[in-house]
Structure formats: structure tokens, C-alpha cells
Amino acid sequence: MERTGSDGVYREGRDLYTVNAVPGVKVYGEILRSVGGVEYRQWDPFRSKLAAALLRGVPDDLLGGVRSALYLGGAHGTTVSHLSDAWPDATIYVVEKSPTAFAPLLALARHRANLLPLLADAQLPERYQADVGTVDLLYQDVAQRNQAQIFVENARACLAPGKAGVLMLKVRSVTQRGSAAAIVREARRVLADAGFTLRSETALDPFSREHVALTVRA
Numbered sequence: 001m002e003r004t005g006s007d008g009v010y011r012e013g014r015d016l017y018t019v020n021a022v023p024g025v026k027v028y029g030e031i032l033r034s035v036g037g038v039e040y041r042q043w044d045p046f047r048s049k050l051a052a053a054l055l056r057g058v059p060d061d062l063l064g065g066v067r068s069a070l071y072l073g074g075a076h077g078t079t080v081s082h083l084s085d086a087w088p089d090a091t092i093y094v095v096e097k098s099p100t101a102f103a104p105l106l107a108l109a110r111h112r113a114n115l116l117p118l119l120a121d122a123q124l125p126e127r128y129q130a131d132v133g134t135v136d137l138l139y140q141d142v143a144q145r146n147q148a149q150i151f152v153e154n155a156r157a158c159l160a161p162g163k164a165g166v167l168m169l170k171v172r173s174v175t176q177r178g179s180a181a182a183i184v185r186e187a188r189r190v191l192a193d194a195g196f197t198l199r200s201e202t203a204l205d206p207f208s209r210e211h212v213a214l215t216v217r218a
């Protein structure tokens, strides 16, 4: 296992791993491997867009030095579980609006003290801003029509100046019309108008054909 530039993320060959914070327990059926007495969980890029983005070359220092993060669209916790492994000392606030998805997220957090799930709508950051405070990283994966605007409003509410953000843009959730390139361009414009500096734009194929990862600095 080799370290990568991302804190707590390891690589062997083409595969990414994190050290399992809850040994013996799988979160989504992933492979567990023991190496030198340490248990690693394989991070599946077909199940997690963040793993796909790392493999496709987003700047991996993005996941360095994070003490607190706001994660929008936690779902059942697939990606969140790997961040929980990778950053044992960080605090990761996880917003999810579906009660059905929230139940397994809550169960995950019972064994992972660095996860703080919030049953809330990411379109209303004013409802959780006081609980979250200011974070070092904003991560968004919510597949809504106004994804870029939701990102901007959450950054204004909770992201510290100069810190990083990741927007997993689901292109066809924005509109079925127009080219994918035009939709991405429009999202970039919304981010630039709000004062963000674009660091990278990464298509996630072959892992996810529908998403583009935009990384920014506030």
C-alpha cells in the first residue's frame, strides 16, 4: 500500500483504499484487505464519484489538511464512510434530505464519531449554518437542477475564505436541453460570478458518464 497525496488515502496498483475505522465491517459490500496487520477498505470508483475523481486526476492535495467538512447529499454514506476512515480527527457534517437515506447514514455514524448527519435540505443552509459553523471543505453531490447555486449558497454560509470546494455536477439534472459542454460552462460561470477560482474540471468517465467534478477555491 502506498500513500497518495490525499490524507488517509492509499493506493495499490489501480485501486484506492482507506484504513477501515470499524474493522471487520463493510459499508456497501466493498472488499476488505489485511496488509501488515492493518485492515483496508477498497474504495470503489464505480460506487463513489470522489474515488472516480481521484483516479481521474483531480488535484489530490484537495483532500489534505481538512479538519472539518460539509458534505451535501450523503445518501447511504458510501463516500462519506471513506472520508470518515481517511480523516479520523476531522468533523464531517453530512446533509441528507431523504429520510430513507438518512436512516442508514445515522446507523453508520453510530460507529464513526467523526460523522455528524443532519436531516436537512441543502437548499436551505440557513437551517444548519449555526450547527456547522465554518468548514475547510465543501463537497456537494445532490443532483438538483440548481446545483451550482446550492453550492454557492452553502459556501457563503459555511466555507472558510480561501478553502476548497468540490461540486459533483450531474449534467443532465440541470437540463435535458443543450450540450453537456454548455451546461458545464454555465455552472462554471455561476461559480466564477460568486468569486470562486476554478482549480480543475474532470470528467468521471468511465466510472460515471453523467458527472463532471469541478474543484474550486473560495
Ligand SMILES: C[S@@+](CC[C@H](N)C(=O)[O-])C[C@H]1O[C@@H](n2cnc3c(N)ncnc32)[C@H](O)[C@@H]1O
Pocket (backbone or CB within 6 Å): 047, 048, 049, 050, 072, 073, 074, 075, 076, 077, 078, 079, 080, 095, 096, 097, 098, 101, 120, 121, 122, 123, 141, 142, 143, 144
Ligand atoms: C447521488 S446521491 C449521493 C451519493 C453520495 N454522495 C455518495 O457518493 O455516497 C444524491 C443524494 O442527494 C440527496 N439530495 C438530493 N437533493 C438534496 C437536497 N436538496 N438536500 C439534501 N440532500 C439532497 C438525495 O436524497 C440523495 O441521497
